[in-house]
Amino acid sequence: MKLLNKIIDPLLVLSGLLYFRFYLAKNAYQDKGKLKEKQFRKFRNLVITSYREIPFYKGYYDSCGFDPNVDLVTIEDVKKVPILSKSLARQESQNLINKKRSFFSLVFKTSGSTGNPFTALVSYKHWIVEQACIWRHWHWAGYRFRDKMAIVRSYCPKPGESRIKYDKLRNFIYFSPFHMSDDDISYYLNEMVRYDVKFLRGYPSSVKILSDFLIRNPTHPKPNLKAVLTASEYLSPSDSELISDVFGCVVSNHYGLAEQIVMFGSCCNCKGMHNYDEYGLLELEPTETDNEYQIIGTNLNNYAMPLIRYATGDVAIVTDKQSCSMSLPYLTNVIGRLDSVLESSKGCKIPVTNFYTVLEHYNFIGKWQIQQRNDNICLVIRKKIEPSESDLNSINEEFKKRLGDNFAFYVVTDGRFVSVGEGKINPFIKI
Numbered sequence: 001m002k003l004l005n006k007i008i009d010p011l012l013v014l015s016g017l018l019y020f021r022f023y024l025a026k027n028a029y030q031d032k033g034k035l036k037e038k039q040f041r042k043f044r045n046l047v048i049t050s051y052r053e054i055p056f057y058k059g060y061y062d063s064c065g066f067d068p069n070v071d072l073v074t075i076e077d078v079k080k081v082p083i084l085s086k087s088l089a090r091q092e093s094q095n096l097i098n099k100k101r102s103f104f105s106l107v108f109k110t111s112g113s114t115g116n117p118f119t120a121l122v123s124y125k126h127w128i129v130e131q132a133c134i135w136r137h138w139h140w141a142g143y144r145f146r147d148k149m150a151i152v153r154s155y156c157p158k159p160g161e162s163r164i165k166y167d168k169l170r171n172f173i174y175f176s177p178f179h180m181s182d183d184d185i186s187y188y189l190n191e192m193v194r195y196d197v198k199f200l201r202g203y204p205s206s207v208k209i210l211s212d213f214l215i216r217n218p219t220h221p222k223p224n225l226k227a228v229l230t231a232s233e234y235l236s237p238s239d240s241e242l243i244s245d246v247f248g249c250v251v252s253n254h255y256g257l258a259e260q261i262v263m264f265g266s267c268c269n270c271k272g273m274h275n276y277d278e279y280g281l282l283e284l285e286p287t288e289t290d291n292e293y294q295i296i297g298t299n300l301n302n303y304a305m306p307l308i309r310y311a312t313g314d315v316a317i318v319t320d321k322q323s324c325s326m327s328l329p330y331l332t333n334v335i336g337r338l339d340s341v342l343e344s345s346k347g348c349k350i351p352v353t354n355f356y357t358v359l360e361h362y363n364f365i366g367k368w369q370i371q372q373r374n375d376n377i378c379l380v381i382r383k384k385i386e387p388s389e390s391d392l393n394s395i396n397e398e399f400k401k402r403l404g405d406n407f408a409f410y411v412v413t414d415g416r417f418v419s420v421g422e423g424k425i426n427p428f429i430k431i
Contacts, residue, residue: 009106012124016131017145024132025139027278028267032327035277040075042300043281047072047081049098050306056095057308078281083296083309089259090118097121097305105304108258120259121305129301130260133276137265141227141252143199146171150192150223152202152210153177153232153424164191173197177206178419185213192223200247201229205367205417205425208239211246212366212384225249227268231256232424234335237271255334261310262297264331267324274328282329283309284316291319292335344375344406352428358398362391369417373431377407380415387413 027035047068050057061068064082071080089096105121122130143149148171155165155174163184165174173195175188189210192200200207200223207228214222225247230240231254240251253273255264262280264273275282280300284293295314299307315335322330342352352370359368366384370377379399381387392411399409417425 008124012127013131015128017135019128020132020135020139024136024278028136028274028326028328030327035327036075039277039281039300040078043078043298044068044072046298046300046303046306047308049303050308053100054096054098054306056092057306078283078309081309083311084307085311086118086313089307089310093119096307098303102304108260118259120307121302122260123302123304125303126260126299126301129279130263133263133265133279134254136276137252137254138199138229140265140267141199141229141250142268143227143229147199147226148195148197149173149199149201150175150188150195150197152188152200152206164188177203180206180209182213185210186217186220189214189220189222193221197223198226199229200225200227201231203424204230204233204235204239204243204253207243208367211243214246222247227252229254234427235333237333253333257297257312257314259299259307259310259312260302261299261307261312262295264334267326269324270322270330271320272318272322272330272332273334274322274326274330277328284318284331287315292317293331295334342370342372342377342403342407346406355399355402358395358402362387362395364388364391367417367425368427369425370428371418371431372429375407377403377409378415379409379411380417381411381413382417383413 047057051061051068052058061082066080066082068081071077101123102121104124106124106127108120108122109118150173152175155176156178157163157165157176163176163179166172167174173191175191176184200210202210207230214220227249228243228247228251230243230251235251235253240253244251250268252266252268254266255273256262262282263276265276266273278300281298283296285296286292287294293316295312295316296309297312298309316331317333317335318330319332355370359365364383364385364387365381367382369380371380372378377399379395395411396409403409418429418431419425420429
């Protein structure tokens with residue numbers, strides 16, 4: 001199966017490009033009512049098919065007194081469909097697979113940064129839509145096929161291998177996000193200039209490291225970019241502005257999940273992001289905090305392993321309105337995970353999102369990560385400038401005020417971040 005997927009992946013990517021060119025490019029400007037009607041038809045068909053062909057959904061819905069053939073008639077009925085929690089999905093992961101439709105599928109795994117890894121099967125049809133949405137997202141930022149792009153993610157060289165890898169077919173040049181010393185960064189930037197890259201793609205943390213280097217070395221050569229494309233980590237407004245100022249171009253952010261539920265992206269005309277309605281059905285459920293919503297989603301194209309009304313655990317913030325004419329739903333940002341919690345041995349639970357806004361107020365912080373080992377909480381900081389003693393005391397005070405006596409807390413400046421997957425640095429990780 002792995003060999004088959006390796007062979008067929010370029011064909012799926014090409015199919016995605018064609019799907020974007022002939023359908024998706026203009027779809028974002030269709031009438032909102034028509035888009036919602038299309039979404040609901042796809043959603044209803046997915047739910048009824050899953051109810052008929054997957055024993056888990058038949059049993060789960062029956063136990064909740066829900067019959068999609070009768071109860072799912074209009075778009076208002078979507079909320080009648082029982083929510084699939086993250087814990088239930090992990091517990092029943094093998095039972096969520098549609099045995100009739102999963103032979104031709106791809107396998108994706110979450111990083112398990114909070115201790116709960118998950119494996120999802122994704123149909124080829126969905127992967128074509130996925131690629132089409134990415135092509136459209138890049139197109140909004142000005143990218144055209146085979147424009148030269150530097151990528152600081154998804155490449156982990158083996159011992160003795162070069163820290164740079166060239167993909168001549170797509171005109172991509174990969175740089176290792178695991179090697180980011182000043183000497184490495186200088187080498188990377190010089191290669192980007194030599195290669196004349198026009199787009200830079202990477203984790204926000206990796207791009208931020210490049211930006212910080214250029215701030216400290218303002219005369220160092222840098223590429224003349226059309227756009228920076230970020231994804232897979234939280235991108236704060238201040239970091240987006242800093243990266244844009246350093247490279248002199250637009251920063252286009254992207255959000256997705258390894259479970260392949262929903263996908264958002266910047267259109268470059270708004271400060272926030274749009275949901276891709278062709279990809280997934282988005283629901284924003286209010287939380288206890290104003291303007292913050294739990295993301296519940298359904299992938300509309302994945303019949304291999306449907307996750308229907310899946311509670312992602314991610315939190316969206318909506319604090320402004322879109323400033324473009326697109327028909328796609330709008331949100332300001334994705335700020336963190338609802339299920340990222342500090343949990344003590346005594347059972348005390350504290351959402352990590354409580355600390356995000358606290359850390360925004362300290363100008364000396366370049367990047368941070370909260371690491372939990374048992375009842376010990378370590379805030380690892382990569383500093384931009386030397387912090388004052390009052391700043392460090394203030395952080396200690398703010399954290400301990402929220403943590404109480406449930407955890408031991410300490411701060412490490414210029415410590416080691418723990419990465420997962422292909423070099424991604426999550427803001428919170430259990431060790």
